[in-house]
Amino acid sequence: MELPGETATLVDMARAIAAHAGPVLSSSGSTLLTLSATTPPGADPGRIDLACWDGRTPVSAPWRPLAIRGGSDTPALTALEQSGRLLLAGLLPRWPANARPPSIGIVTDGHGVAFSPDHPSPGSAGWLGWQLGGACAVTTLLPFAPTSRWARLTAPDDQNTLNGLLLFNRH
Numbered sequence: 001m002e003l004p005g006e007t008a009t010l011v012d013m014a015r016a017i018a019a020h021a022g023p024v025l026s027s028s029g030s031t032l033l034t035l036s037a038t039t040p041p042g043a044d045p046g047r048i049d050l051a052c053w054d055g056r057t058p059v060s061a062p063w064r065p066l067a068i069r070g071g072s073d074t075p076a077l078t079a080l081e082q083s084g085r086l087l088l089a090g091l092l093p094r095w096p097a098n099a100r101p102p103s104i105g106i107v108t109d110g111h112g113v114a115f116s117p118d119h120p121s122p123g124s125a126g127w128l129g130w131q132l133g134g135a136c137a138v139t140t141l142l143p144f145a146p147t148s149r150w151a152r153l154t155a156p157d158d159q160n161t162l163n164g165l166l167l168f169n170r171h
Contacts (some may be wrong), residue, residue, distance in 0.1 A: 013087040014106075014113035014141035020080040022110035024052075024066070024106065027076075030083030031055045032150055034063060034122040035084035036105030044086040045104065048081045051123065063122075069132075084098040086140075093116060107131075 021033050026028055028053035037045035048086065051063035080085070095101060103121040106113055117128055118136045130136050142149040 001010050009142055010087065010090050012081060013090055014108075016083040016086060017080065017106065018108055018111055018115050018142055020076055020083055023076050023107045024050075024080055025108075026054050028066065029054055030064075031148075032062075032107055032109055032143045033066075034105050034107045034121045035080070035088070036103055036121060037085070037088050039092060041098055045092060047086055048084050049090075049105075049123065050077065050080065053128065059132060062128045066102070074163075080114065082118075087113075095120075096167040106141070107138070107150075109144050111142070111147045111148065113141045114138035114144070115141070 017035070025031065026169055030054065032053045032055070034051050036049045036051070040046055050066040052066055053062040053064070057064070077107060084106070087106060091106075092100070092104060099154075101120045104115070105120065105122040106115045107122050108114075115128075116122070116131065116136055116138045119130060121127065131138060
């Protein structure tokens with residue numbers, strides 16, 4: 001299976017997400033945003049769910065849903081959803097068909113973009129706590145802002161960088 005947008009790399013797709021996420025995070029008063037999708041068998045990612053965390057709600061239930069609902073944020077949210085669909089479709093082939101996760105997602109602070117191969121659904125209960133506690137690492141597509149509280153999600157070793165994607169099956 002070829003990646004969507006033959007000339008676009010995962011990093012290019014991540015840059016588009018970060019660019020669209022920045023204004024959405026600012027207008028929602030949030031510090032972290034996740035894009036998640038269900039992964040129906042034999043299909044591209046399903047509906048994209050957008051959620052954000054303001055850094056104040058408990059890590060055990062951090063995500064507040066964002067909805068595309070008209071107004072000044074609508075173009076940014078629509079662009080974010082479209083960019084997210086492309087990136088998630090590009091990540092999904094990294095899992096073999098018989099080990100495909102039921103849902104997949106990424107997180108962004110508006111600068112960096114990452115996902116967790118071991119726990120690919122950021123919407124799962126406890127996901128953010130696992131990440132912040134170091135129980136499982138994220139794979140970084142783009143580094144988080146160095147001054148961001150999310151920079152610590154980015155592991156310093158090479159295992160958790162874009163090169164880590166090579167460990168996944170491409171078929």
